[in-house]
Amino acid sequence: MPYTTADYIRTLKPYVPGKPIEETQREFRLKKVIKLASNENPLGPSPKALKAIQKAQKELHRYPDSAAFHLKSAIARHEQVAANQIVLGNGSNEVIELLIRSLCVPGDAILTSKTAFIAYKISAQIQGVATVETSTLDSGETGEGNEANPLRFDLAEMLRAIQANSRIRLVFIPNPNNPTGSYIPTSELRSFIQEVKRIRGDQIQVVLDCAYQEFVTASDLKTPILLLKEFPGNVVILRTFSKVYGLAGLRVGYGIAHTELIGILEKVRMPFNLNSLALCAAEAALTDKAFVKRSVQLNKEGMKFWEKTLTDLAIPYYPSQGNFLLVDTRVGLGKSGSEVFESCLKRGVIFRPVANYGLPDALRISIGTMVENRLAAKVLENLSDTFRRKH
Ligand SMILES: Cc1ncc(COP(=O)(O)O)c(C=O)c1O
Structure with missing residues (x-):
């Protein structure tokens, strides 16, 4: 056809x-068969989330709360931000799509690294947006820990790409990155964002995708909220319930950013993008310490x-x-x-x-x-x- x-x-x-x-x-x-292929939680779902789902079943004939009052309030408390700094997505994948759809027009570009999580590139292409990919830092030098990972991102090359291409609107940095496991220490990120801001003001957003934050053991990688507080007009944080909370099948993720940007994303997202079981399960999972x-x-x-x-x-x-x-x-x-x-x-x-x-x-x-x-x-x-x- x-x-x-x-x-x-x-x-x-x-x-x-x-x-x-x-x-x-x-x-x-x-x-x-043993599946060690999707970075899921091998312990299963959070037991508190399962209990909450059982309770919520009786209300399945109702539409979910599109404003997600309870879940947003719980996340706001958990992250120490205001509830109107949060947007929810059907998995953080949906927030990636929302960001590109809301901030880019066809012909614009996003910037990321060659070995970065692939969803950014796919979401961009679906919307006619180009992806500029920088190389990894294969210096050949071996170091300790993260320094020994030759697939870590080259931030200097990223800055050069931003200088050279005024159509770049979003920079995606998965930290740590999937599938390479590499990360960028908080101090290096801070200098990077400072430079991005100097070059392009608030016209560019650095998206820190922190899907694996809870698993981080490196002492030089701190909570990303610090950077959002320092650069409120340039930073977006992505988080997910798919990993440490064991709720990949329910599809719940969120973005944290400046209230004005969240206002735009809220306008663009479809109503009821999270179902009612996902909403209450995620809220319960947050308390499952x-x-x-x-x-x-x-x-x-x-x-x-x-x-x-x-x-x-x-x-x-x-x-x-x-x-x-x-x-x-x-x-x-x-x-x-x-x-x-x-x-x-x-x-x-x-x-x-x-x-x-x-x-x-x-x-x-x-x-x-x-x-x-x-x-x-x-x-x-x-x-x-x-x-x-x-x-
Ligand atoms: C870096 C990164 N970001 C986002 C996601 C997507 O998570 P979600 O299940 O919330 O869409 C993944 C999933 O593997 C990931 O590795």
Whole structure:
């Protein structure tokens, strides 16, 4: 059928999600499959959220509260901001889309790094907005922690891009980034935003996507709210309930910004973009401190386990501040990320290939429960023996 559509829609490469468990079971006739592919919470949903959902079921014949009074008030208390500084999205993905739709016109551009979370680029393209991508800081120098991650962003190049292109309206910085696990320390971000403001005043917004903030252990990465308070006209913060609160399936995220910008986003968003179960579950999850603590603790333990396992297997990995880590399959196993992904899939373990990030020789592992981590590591170990024997 000759449907007419814009070139940027025709050429769009859609987002590729992690392979679902059921699909893998069907395809490979497997009873048990472990999914470490979507940076989900391996402990399941927050128990307080589940309780709240049960209670809210009786009101499902009503439309949800489009103003989301209760959830916004709870987030405002939690983040120490005003409720009118918050916009809610059907996942933080929707807030990304809202920002681009509200602040850019076709022909404008967003700026991010080559290996940044891919949703920014896709959302921009859907709206006829270009993406300027800067390189990563592959200096070849090895350092400690984050400094050892060659995939961290090159902020100096980003500033040069802003100088050179007056159509850039939004800068997306996932901090820490998915899938590389790298981050930008707060002090470097502060200098960066200062420079952005000097170059373009309030005409440009730096979006700090802090989806994994709760998992951060680095002492030089502080709460992003500090930067919003310092640069209220230039900073937008994104947060999500999909990770530490275990509510990825409900789709709840939010943005925090200046009240004027939030006013614009509120006008643009569709009414009832969050369903009533999501609203009350997220509100309850925010109070579930014990669950957050357990999730963070498990992630720490899992991260340590994977770092040790990968070191023992001589598979290099990139230091990560998230609930996942990226491994170099080419150096470690002599195979591409997709080849290792396929081999593991047949053995009942789903990881995440990242060739669409320009990283064909890497594979992302999400941290699971310790049982899942051990089983998945065994599969990788067996595979590594098989690959090495063939050499
Ligand atoms: C950096 C980053 N931002 C945003 C998201 C999307 O989160 P949500 O489920 O809230 O749409 C993800 C999901 O993996 C992510 O990695």
